[in-house]
Amino acid sequence: MSRHPPTPLDAENVTYRWTQCLVEELVRLGVTTFFVAPGSRSTPLTVAVARHSKARAILHIDERGTAFAALGYGRATGRPAGWITTSGTAVANGLPAVVEAHTDGVPLLLLTADRPPELRDTGANQTIDQVKIFGDYVRWHADLPVPSEEIDPAYVLTTADQAVLRTVRRPRGPVHLNCMFRKPLEPVADDPAGTVSEMVQSWARGDRPFRTSSVPRLAVPSASLHALAAEIEDVERGLIVVGRLDAPSPAVRRLAAHLQWPLLPDITSQHRLGPSAEAVRVAYHDAILASDSFAAQHAPEAVLHFGGRHVSKRLRLFLRDAAPPLRAVVRPDPRRLDPDHRVTHQVEASVDAGADALCKQCSGRDRTAWSTAWQTADRRVARALHAAFRDRETLTEPYVSHLLSQRLPSGHAFVVGSSMPVRDAHRFGAPEGEPVRVYANRGASGIDGTVATAAGVAQARGGSVTLLLGDLALGHDLNSLALLQEHPVVVVVLNNDGGGIFHFLPIREHESFDPYFTTPQGRTFRAAADLFDLPYAQPETPDAFIDAYRSACASETSALLEVRTERDRNRTLHDVLDAEVISALERPEADDEV
Numbered sequence: 001m002s003r004h005p006p007t008p009l010d011a012e013n014v015t016y017r018w019t020q021c022l023v024e025e026l027v028r029l030g031v032t033t034f035f036v037a038p039g040s041r042s043t044p045l046t047v048a049v050a051r052h053s054k055a056r057a058i059l060h061i062d063e064r065g066t067a068f069a070a071l072g073y074g075r076a077t078g079r080p081a082g083w084i085t086t087s088g089t090a091v092a093n094g095l096p097a098v099v100e101a102h103t104d105g106v107p108l109l110l111l112t113a114d115r116p117p118e119l120r121d122t123g124a125n126q127t128i129d130q131v132k133i134f135g136d137y138v139r140w141h142a143d144l145p146v147p148s149e150e151i152d153p154a155y156v157l158t159t160a161d162q163a164v165l166r167t168v169r170r171p172r173g174p175v176h177l178n179c180m181f182r183k184p185l186e187p188v189a190d191d192p193a194g195t196v197s198e199m200v201q202s203w204a205r206g207d208r209p210f211r212t213s214s215v216p217r218l219a220v221p222s223a224s225l226h227a228l229a230a231e232i233e234d235v236e237r238g239l240i241v242v243g244r245l246d247a248p249s250p251a252v253r254r255l256a257a258h259l260q261w262p263l264l265p266d267i268t269s270q271h272r273l274g275p276s277a278e279a280v281r282v283a284y285h286d287a288i289l290a291s292d293s294f295a296a297q298h299a300p301e302a303v304l305h306f307g308g309r310h311v312s313k314r315l316r317l318f319l320r321d322a323a324p325p326l327r328a329v330v331r332p333d334p335r336r337l338d339p340d341h342r343v344t345h346q347v348e349a350s351v352d353a354g355a356d357a358l359c360k361q362c363s364g365r366d367r368t369a370w371s372t373a374w375q376t377a378d379r380r381v382a383r384a385l386h387a388a389f390r391d392r393e394t395l396t397e398p399y400v401s402h403l404l405s406q407r408l409p410s411g412h413a414f415v416v417g418s419s420m421p422v423r424d425a426h427r428f429g430a431p432e433g434e435p436v437r438v439y440a441n442r443g444a445s446g447i448d449g450t451v452a453t454a455a456g457v458a459q460a461r462g463g464s465v466t467l468l469l470g471d472l473a474l475g476h477d478l479n480s481l482a483l484l485q486e487h488p489v490v491v492v493v494l495n496n497d498g499g500g501i502f503h504f505l506p507i508r509e510h511e512s513f514d515p516y517f518t519t520p521q522g523r524t525f526r527a528a529a530d531l532f533d534l535p536y537a538q539p540e541t542p543d544a545f546i547d548a549y550r551s552a553c554a555s556e557t558s559a560l561l562e563v564r565t566e567r568d569r570n571r572t573l574h575d576v577l578d579a580e581v582i583s584a585l586e587r588p589e590a591d592d593e594v
Contacts, residue, residue, distance in 0.1 A: 007204040007205060008020040008021045008023075008024040008204055009021070009153070009196060009200070009201065009204045011187075011192065012187040012188060012189045012190065012191070013184075013187070013188065013189070013190040013191070013192055014147045014148065014149050014190075014192040014194065015044050015147045015181055015182070015184075015185070016044060016047070016048065016187050017147070017153060017192050018044075018147040018153065018156050019044040019045050019047070019048035019147075019179075020048045020051070020052075021153045021156045021157060021200075021204075022045075022048065022111075022156050022157075022159075022160055022179075023045070023048040023049055023052050023055060024052065024204075025156070025157045025160040025161065025209060025210055026082060026109070026160050026164065027052060027054050027055055028207065028208065028209045029160065029161065029164045029209050030079055030164075031079070031080055031081065031082055031109060031164060032054055032055055032056060033055075033056050033058070033073055033081045033082070033459065033460075034049045034055060034056065034057050034058070034081065034082040034083075034084055034111075035057075035058050035060065035066035035067070035069045035070045035073070035081055035082070035083050035084070035456070036049065036057050036058065036059050036060075036066065036084045036085075037059075037060060037061065037062065037063040037065075037066045037084070037085050037086070037090060038059070038061065038086075039085060039086020039087070039090055039113065040086060040185060041086045041087040041113040041114070041115065041126070041181060041185065042084055042085060042086040042087075042111075042112075042113035043113075043181075043185040043186060044113075044179075044181055044185060044187075045084050045111055045113060045179065046084060047186075047187060049082075049084065058459060058483070058486075060452075060480070060482060060483055061479070061482070062093070062452075062479050062480065063085045063090045063091075063093035063094060064093040064094070064096060064097070064448070064449060064452070065449065065451075065452040065455075065477065065479060065480040065483060066083060066084075066085070066452070067083050067085075067093065067094040067096070067097035067098070067108075067110075067449070067452075068096070068097045068100075068448070068449030068450075068452035068453045068456065068477075068480070069081075069452040069453065069455045069456035069459065069480070069483055070082070070083045070097070070108055070109075070456060071097045071100060071101050071106055071108055071441075071449070071452075071453055071456060072415070072439070072452065072453035072454060072455060072456025072457040072458075072459075072460070073456040073457070073459055073460045074101065074106040074107045074108050074456075075106050075439050075453070075456070075457060075460075076413065076437075076439065076456070076457045076460035076461055077460045078107065078168075078172075078246055079107060079168065080107035080108055080109040080164065080167045080168065080175075081108070081109065081456070082109045082111050083097075083108065083109065083110050083111060084111045084112075084113075085111075085112055085113065086112075086113050086126075087112070087113050087114050087115055087126055087127060087128070087130065088126035088127065088128055089128070090112075091112045091114075091128070091130050091133055092128070092133065094110060094112075094134075095133075095134060095137075096444075096446060096448050096449060097449055098110065098134045098137050098138065098174045098176075099137050099443075099444050099446075100441050100443045100444050100446065100449075101137075101173055101174040101443070102136075102137040102138065102139075102173045102174055102443070103443030103444045104244070104308065104441070104442065104443025104444075105170075105171050105172045105173055105308070105333060105443075106172065106173065106174075106443075107167040107168050107172045107173065107174075108167065108173070108174040108175070109163060109164070109167055109174075109175055109177070110134070110138070110174060110175065110176040110177065111177050111179060112130060112176065112177070112178050112179065113179055113181055114130050114143075114178050114179060114180045114181070115127045115180065115181075116146045116180050116181070116182045117146070117180065130178050131143050131178060132176075133176075133178075134174070134176055137173075137174065138173070138174045138175055138176045139166045139167060139171075139172075139173040139174065139175050140162070140163065140166035140167075140175045140176070141175070141176045141177075141178070142159055142162075142163065142176070142177050142178070143178045143180070144156070144159065144177060144178065144179045144180060145180060146180045146181065146182050147181070147182075148194070149192050149193055149194025150194060151194075152194075152195075152196070152197055152200065153196060153200050154197060154199065154200050154210065157200070157203065157210035157211070158210065158211055159177065160177075160210075161209060161210060161211040161213055162213075163175045163177055164213075165213040165215065168215055169215045169216060170215075170216075170218065170332045170333060171332075171333045171334065171335060217350075218332050218348060218349050218350055218353070219349075220349055220353045220354065220357050221347060221348065221349055222357070224345070224347050225347065225349070225354060225357045225358060225361065226361060228326075228328055228345055228347065228358065229357075229358050229361035229362050230361075231302070231326055232259070232302050232304070232326065232358075232362060233362055233363060235301050235302045235326070236260075236301075236365075236368050236370050237298075237299075237300050237301040237302070237370050238259060238261040238300055238301060238302040238303065238304065238370075239261055239262055239264055239300045239302075239303045239304070240252065240255065240256045240259075240261050240262070240263045240264065240303075240304050240305075240306065241264045241266075241303060241304070241305040241306070241310060241315070241319075242263060242264065242265045242266060242269040242271055242305075242306050242307055242310075243266045243268075243269060243305065243306065243307040243308040243309050243310045243331075243337075244266060244268040244269060244307055244308030244309060244442065245268070245269050245270050245271075245306075245307045245308070245351060246270075247270055247437075248269075248270040248271055249270075249271075249306065249307075249351050249352055249355060250352070251351070251352040251353075251354075251355035251356045251359065252271070252306050252351060252352075252355045253271070253276075254355070254356075254359050255304075255355040255356075255358055255359045256280045256281075257280055258359050258362065258364045258365070259362060259364070259365060260280060260365040260366070260367055260368050260370070260371040261280065261304070261370075261371065262280050262281075262282045262285075262370075262371055262374035262375070263280050263281045263282065264282055264285040264310075264315065265281060265283065266307075266308075266309075266310045266311055266312070266426065267311055267416065267422060267425050267426035267429065267438055267440070268308075268311070268416075268438050268439065268440050268442060269307060270437060270438065272426065272429060272431065272438070273405050273408070273414070273429055273430075273431055273433055273435075273436055273438060274431065274433060274434060274435035274436060275431075275432065275435070276431065280371050280374075280375065281378075281431070282374045282375065282377070282378045283378060283382075283429075283431035284377075284378050284381040284382055284385070284427075285312070285315060285374075285378070286312045286314050286315060286426055286427045287381050287385065287427055287428070287577075287578075287581045288374075288377045288378065288381055288581070288585065289312075289314040289315060289318050290314070290578040290581050290582055291581065291582045291585045291586070293582075293585070293586065294377060294585050295318050298370075298373060298374070299321075299322035299324070300319075300322060300324045301324050301325065301326070302324050302325070302326040302327070302328075303319060303324050303326070303327045303328070304328050304330065304358070305327070305328065305329045305330065305331075305337070305343075306330050306331065306351045306354070306355060307331055307351055308331065308337070308442075309337060309442060309443075311422055311423060311426050311440075311442060312423075312426060312427075316339070316340065319340075319342065320340040320342060323342055324342075325344070326344055326345065327342050327343050327344050327345070328343070328344065328345035328346070328347060329343050329345070329346050329347065330347045330349055330351060330354040330355070331347075331348070331349075331351060332348060332349060332350050332351070333348065334346075334348050377585055380584045380585055381581050381584060381585065382430075382431075383584065384580050384581055384583070384584035385402070385428060385577065385580075385581070386430075388576075388577055388580050389402050389403075392542075393541065393542070394540075394541070394542075395539065395540065395541065395542060395545055395563050395565070396565060396569075396570065396573055397420060397421075397424055397494050397496070397563075397565050397570050397573075398424050398427070398428045398570075398573065398574070398577060399428075399542065400424075400468070400492065400494060400545065400563055401421070401424040401425045401427075401428045401429055401468065402428045402429065402430055403542060403545060403546060403549075404425075404429075404466065404468060404492065404549070405425065405428075405429035405430045405431075405433050406430045406432065406433045407433065407546065407549060407550070408433055408434055408436045408466060409434060409464065409553055410434035410435060410436075411434075411435070411436075411464060412434070412436050412437075412464050412465065412466060412553075413436065413437045413438075413439060413457050413458075413461055413464060413465045413466070414436050414437070414438045414439070414465075414466050414468070415438075415439045415440065415450070415453060415454040415457055415465060415466070415467045415468070415489075416438065416439070416440045416467075416468050416469075417440070417447060417450045417467070417468060417469030417470055417473045418440065418441060418442065418445045418446060418447050418450070418473065419447055419470055419472075419473065419499070419501045420470060420494070420501050420570075421468045421469055421470055421473075421494060422440050422442065423501075425438075425468065428577075439453070439457055441453055447469075447470070447472060447473035447476055448473075448476050448477060449477055449480070450467070450469050450473045450474075450476075450477055451467065451469070451473075451474065451477040451478075451480035451481060451483070451484075451491070452477055452480035452483060454467040454484075454489050454491075455480060455483035455484055455487075455489060458484070458486075458487035458488065458489050459486070459487055461487075462487055463487035463488040463489070463556070464488065465487070465488070465489045465490070466489070466490045466492065466553075467489055467490070467491045467492065468492045468494070469491070469492075469493055469494070470493070470494050470495075470496070470499075471493055471494065471495040471496065471497065471498070471521065471525075472498065472499055472519065472521075474491070474493045474525060474528075475521060475523075478528055481528065481529075481531075481532040481534065481560075482532055484532070484534065484558035485532075485533075485558070487558075488555075488556050488557050488558050488559075489558045490549065490552045490553060490558070490559050490561065491534075491558070491559065491560045491561065492549070492561045492563065493525055493560065493561070493562050493563070494563050494565055495524065495525070495562055495563065495564050495565070496564075496565045496566060496567045496570060497520045497521060497522060497566075497567065498515075498518035498519050498520040498521065498567060499517060499518050499519055504571065504574070505517075508571075518567065524538070524562060524564075525560060525562050526538070526562070528560070529560040534558055534559055534560045535552065535555070535557065535558075535559040535560070536559070536560050536561075536562070537551075537552075537559070537560075537561050537562070538561075538562045538563075538564065539561065539563065540564075545561070545563065548561050549561060
């Protein structure tokens with residue numbers, strides 16, 4: 001099925017004329033990657049993709065996995081991938097990925113096959129109500145009619161145009177095209193006889209989209225930013241918080257240095273890991289805020305938040321309690337980012353444009369006592385954590401995050417699972433490693449689909465991905481290991497035999513804690529690695545882990561590294577590390593010059 005028909009209109013029947021036109025227009029609009037789960041009703045869509053010489057299909061048996069892989073692709077590229085699935089519960093399996101894409105603003109194009117209207121609500125096999133099945137979690141929905149010779153294919157083309165526009169314009173997110181098909185579903189000969197307009201025929205002979213749509217660019221709200229600049233002009237005790245960004249923002253760096261306000265980057269901000277030119281970056285701010293004394297003495301008077309949500313609960317509570325008189329959120333999304341209802345200014349603008357405008361309108365400063373205090377604390381905590389890890393000869397969950405952050409190869413992508421891995425990577429990751437891009441499903445913060453998300457990132461980047469996740473997350477998405485055959489992903493699983501994060505919650509003091517919340521599994525993943533033909537290692541020391549990780553990266557194939565830890569000891573270790581950080585912040589040191 002690798003042939004590409006002379007034009008999309010050259011089809012065996014009207015159904016294939018529609019699907020070939022749909023796929024052709026999507027490809028012309030830049031949607032060239034499709035994640036496909038097998039099914040009968042989706043045959044016309046699948047065959048149209050398989051026939052197209054410029055379309056790439058990634059096949060996987062699990063609809064939930066393919067949906068999350070498409071999500072990962074969208075995260076890494078900023079462009080939608082197509083998700084193709086058959087009718088019935090197969091469609092419902094896409095909901096978790098759709099929720100994540102909606103919440104975190106990731107482009108995703110859902111192409112679901114459906115039964116024709118005469119089979120709906122009749123008890124017909126594998127038929128459910130798919131119309132608006134994803135509710136308000138999609139940016140736009142269209143229920144395409146059964147292909148008909150009486151409808152101009154231009155309808156299909158403009159629908160594809162609208163779908164792509166709605167998934168990439170701000171706020172980006174998922175779009176759903178529900179496609180009804182009657183049998184025969186196979187490309188059997190029944191030449192379509194319907195009239196095709198000259199406009200569509202001209203499109204079919206060319207290589208340009210049927211309709212060109214421009215994604216609106218957000219104008220810088222000059223009045224709002226001018227007023228905001230006036231309010232922060234004389235503020236010294238300010239903070240710049242950077243949440244999730246698709247790429248590093250030089251403009252935010254410049255603004256932080258210009259104002260001499262400490263820059264507090266999230267692990268997914270693309271500013272937390274890797275070397276940094278900005279002297280005001282405070283990479284270890286989460287660990288610093290373990291000190292109640294430091295937090296009490298360093299409450300800010302103003303906060304500028306750029307980008308998406310921040311993973312640190314400590315920072316959120318610190319800012320909630322400090323309640324600075326000015327707290328602004330600048331991002332290209334009109335939705336609230338204010339769970340504690342403390343935001344005083346919401347500015348809908350691109351992060352770079354907003355930061356540049358503020359930089360131009362505010363006076364610059366030399367180093368201040370305020371910024372020096374945060375930088376000094378950051379260096380003290382860095383030394384304390386490095387010493388704490390160096391003196392331990394056993395692998396722990398924080399230590400693995402610390403080691404990985406130092407040894408991720410340049411240009412690598414780092415995908416971090418929810419629950420404890422993303423928190424440990426944010427809190428303990430060493431900032432002096434190579435530049436890397438960091439991705440995490442922190443929109444809805446689920447553990448489902450983590451392996452598939454990493455596979456989608458690898459498809460987008462051509463490999464070079466490290467995935468850090470917990471044992472429950474890996475067990476939840478085990479069959480997505482099948483997606484790691486084409487592009488290399490080094491999977492590092494922290495196996496503490498259950499849900500370690502619950503040891504940090506009040507439920508740990510109650511009798512129902514274990515096993516109802518910890519949910520121990522009592523398994524390792526060696527057999528899973530064998531099942532999916534993945535090289536496997538279970539290092540037990542830091543040196544063995546470093547050797548195994550380097551070897552896996554050098555092999556340019558996917559691999560599974562399993563680190564066994566203990567949940568109780570992990571909880572205690574976090575308390576010990578907090579105590580060492582607090583001690584480092586409270587004792588005077590002679591080398592505090594910045």
